[in-house]
Amino acid sequence: MRFHFVVLLLILLYAPLLRAQFITHGPAIGGLTPHSARMYLRTAWAQNFAVQLSQDSLFTQTRTYAAQTIAQNDTTAIVELNLLQPNKRYFYRVLFNGVSDAKQGSFRTFPPDGNKGNYVFATGSCQETPNMKVFDVITQHQPHLFLHTGDWTYPSYQLDNSYPANYETVKKAWRRHYEELQMKEMLLTVPIDYVPDDDDGFGPTRDFWWGIGFTQDPVTQEVYNFFTHDTITPIMRSNVMRGYTDFFPGYSQLPDTSIGLYHSFKMGNCEFFFLDTRSNADVPTQAYTYDAQTNRWAFNPPPGHKIIGDKQMQWLKNGLQNSTADWKFLVGGVPFNKNIRLLINFALNFQNIALSIAGFEGTGFRLSASFAGYWAGYPEEQNDLLNFIAQNDLKDVIVLSGDTHHNVMDNGENAGLPELNASGLSVTGTNLAYFLDLFSNLIPNAPSVRNSIWNGGGNGLGNNNFKNAFGKVEVFQSDSVRLSVIDEDNAVISYITVPHSGKTQNTAAAAKTNIIESIYPIPPTGGQLIIRLHHQHVIQPTDKCYFTDLSGKQIASVPISDFVFNTAEINTQNTLLHGIYLLVYEHNGKKETVKVLMP
Numbered sequence: 001m002r003f004h005f006v007v008l009l010l011i012l013l014y015a016p017l018l019r020a021q022f023i024t025h026g027p028a029i030g031g032l033t034p035h036s037a038r039m040y041l042r043t044a045w046a047q048n049f050a051v052q053l054s055q056d057s058l059f060t061q062t063r064t065y066a067a068q069t070i071a072q073n074d075t076t077a078i079v080e081l082n083l084l085q086p087n088k089r090y091f092y093r094v095l096f097n098g099v100s101d102a103k104q105g106s107f108r109t110f111p112p113d114g115n116k117g118n119y120v121f122a123t124g125s126c127q128e129t130p131n132m133k134v135f136d137v138i139t140q141h142q143p144h145l146f147l148h149t150g151d152w153t154y155p156s157y158q159l160d161n162s163y164p165a166n167y168e169t170v171k172k173a174w175r176r177h178y179e180e181l182q183m184k185e186m187l188l189t190v191p192i193d194y195v196p197d198d199d200d201g202f203g204p205t206r207d208f209w210w211g212i213g214f215t216q217d218p219v220t221q222e223v224y225n226f227f228t229h230d231t232i233t234p235i236m237r238s239n240v241m242r243g244y245t246d247f248f249p250g251y252s253q254l255p256d257t258s259i260g261l262y263h264s265f266k267m268g269n270c271e272f273f274f275l276d277t278r279s280n281a282d283v284p285t286q287a288y289t290y291d292a293q294t295n296r297w298a299f300n301p302p303p304g305h306k307i308i309g310d311k312q313m314q315w316l317k318n319g320l321q322n323s324t325a326d327w328k329f330l331v332g333g334v335p336f337n338k339n340i341r342l343l344i345n346f347a348l349n350f351q352n353i354a355l356s357i358a359g360f361e362g363t364g365f366r367l368s369a370s371f372a373g374y375w376a377g378y379p380e381e382q383n384d385l386l387n388f389i390a391q392n393d394l395k396d397v398i399v400l401s402g403d404t405h406h407n408v409m410d411n412g413e414n415a416g417l418p419e420l421n422a423s424g425l426s427v428t429g430t431n432l433a434y435f436l437d438l439f440s441n442l443i444p445n446a447p448s449v450r451n452s453i454w455n456g457g458g459n460g461l462g463n464n465n466f467k468n469a470f471g472k473v474e475v476f477q478s479d480s481v482r483l484s485v486i487d488e489d490n491a492v493i494s495y496i497t498v499p500h501s502g503k504t505q506n507t508a509a510a511a512k513t514n515i516i517e518s519i520y521p522i523p524p525t526g527g528q529l530i531i532r533l534h535h536q537h538v539i540q541p542t543d544k545c546y547f548t549d550l551s552g553k554q555i556a557s558v559p560i561s562d563f564v565f566n567t568a569e570i571n572t573q574n575t576l577l578h579g580i581y582l583l584v585y586e587h588n589g590k591k592e593t594v595k596v597l598m599p
Helices: 002-018 133-140 167-177 181-186 234-247 309-322 340-350 364-371 379-391 432-440
Strands: 023-030 037-043 048-054 063-068 076-081 089-096 105-108 118-124 145-148 192-194 208-216 223-231 263-267 270-275 288-291 296-299 327-332 354-357 360-363 397-401 407-410 419-422 469-476 480-487 492-499 516-522 528-533 544-548 554-557 567-571 579-587 590-598
Touching (some): 023 089, 037 089, 048 076, 076 234, 133 181, 133 469, 133 480, 167 234, 208 364, 223 364, 270 309, 296 340, 309 379, 340 364, 397 469, 407 469, 407 480, 419 469, 480 590, 492 590, 516 579, 516 590
Parallel strands (some): 145 192, 397 419
Antiparallel strands (some): 023 037, 048 063, 048 089, 089 105, 118 469, 208 223, 263 270, 288 296, 354 360, 407 419, 469 480, 480 492, 516 528, 528 567, 544 579, 579 590
16 A cells, blocks of 8 residues: 555656646747758756657657757757758657657648649738737648748837847847747747848837827917937847847848848748848938928938848849749738828828827828838839839739738739738737728729729728738649638638739739739628729620639629629629639620639
8 A cells, every 4th residue: 555655646746747848938940941940949947958850740750859948048949950851741849858848849841942832821910919819710721831020029119119229128029929829839830930020120220210299289289290219229230130040940041130131931832032121221201301381291202212222122133033933922021012102192181180090199191101111112112123023024923011900912903013911910900991991082083992002802991800810822833822811710801813924913004904803702701702803994784704613614604783883792602612713704705714712
């Protein structure tokens, strides 16, 4: 009896070690290639450990990597996992003194360069509120990679705006990144790549933080807008760059961290160019001039006003020109959409009026200046890139961006390039586009936001869905890419299909030859489909619109009378089940066909 008691006591004492918790932050996987990966983790104190990889969850055959967390690096480690096989799922566990930590996960290595496959990526930015349901949904879609475009928590105000001046606070900011509950669970099985944006870097420019304030005359009630500034020191810049390389398991070969954290990598027939649109940007305040007599500001960017600068631009041009990938993705913190220039000028109509849009208090001038920090606020450099793409006949370039606190997209007609702007992972409101569309109605003959900026839909565009959401990118070999906005309840808000090398053009002029502009389902039922024709197309009574299967057999017709202002909402509940169909539009004896993948 005494022997049994001792055995029971030993079991009670050592049972916790069977599933012990040694890791405080992580693991997280990044820096993927076909033959390698990088793992980040943090422990409560500096320890030796070993990472074991296996191609089965029982770890019958393992590859082991010895490592240690370093006290000077906030007791963290980034482990190089090499000699791996391409396109294989690896299960991992971390051993401390032979005991496995409770946190275990898996990842899949990249396929060989050039391999044409069906790939899934998730993308998003802006994590500010406790609601992190969206990360649970991302996991369900089993993406090969999560592309984070910035504002990964907001240390700029949740800690302190000067936090980069102290490297100990930079360490604290990085711990916060890995502490968000649903996200850290997602990172156990979903690898990540990331580029910082303004609120999780050192500010929106290389020189200083800037903001906008206003005063109001108590007698005349006239509003006076002004810019505010706060200096960024060299140590702040170096601390932010160092924090990224010390605490993020990204790609170790960065082109030039004195310029920014831009980099590129390949996966199968895709190539990703992560752009740093903050570290080397000219301050947006330089783009405005003030007339004291009228108390009005005007948007007038000076020559040489640039967002990524000459060195990063040349790197990007070289990469695009030399790329052999079927699909080239430009991934960055801010929207590329060139028609945001319309919003910059539109908001100046209200520059001396105090207002609130999408939860932001200020004036129309503040709204204008916030848009001026995007690519459209740097028209010289943006046009240079678009002209380079056109002159070199570069095809199939798609933009993935963040920062705006909502989720919208465009097929390229307005944006200049097809773009998915996914930036509402965890925010207080995703209704920016909805309110902008309402305000545009105040200006006579002003085009709607859907027609002139984001024709692919999104939060509040053709729906009342203002939930947090993420972007989903599905690559169908070299045939097409589908861009989707999916909310925290796993409902599709909108999607567009970008065909390979043809129907989605790089310029608005070329895109106008296409009659079919976009196709996307209406949530939450999924049984409704919106078909939008180009706003300049004149419908004729003899036009025809219908769906066929891939063999050409007609499945369903869309009466021309259903198109109101070139938009038709049709019920697909009993006609178009899950699968691939062709939407055909006939006009003046010619047919235009677009492939549609029903979810």
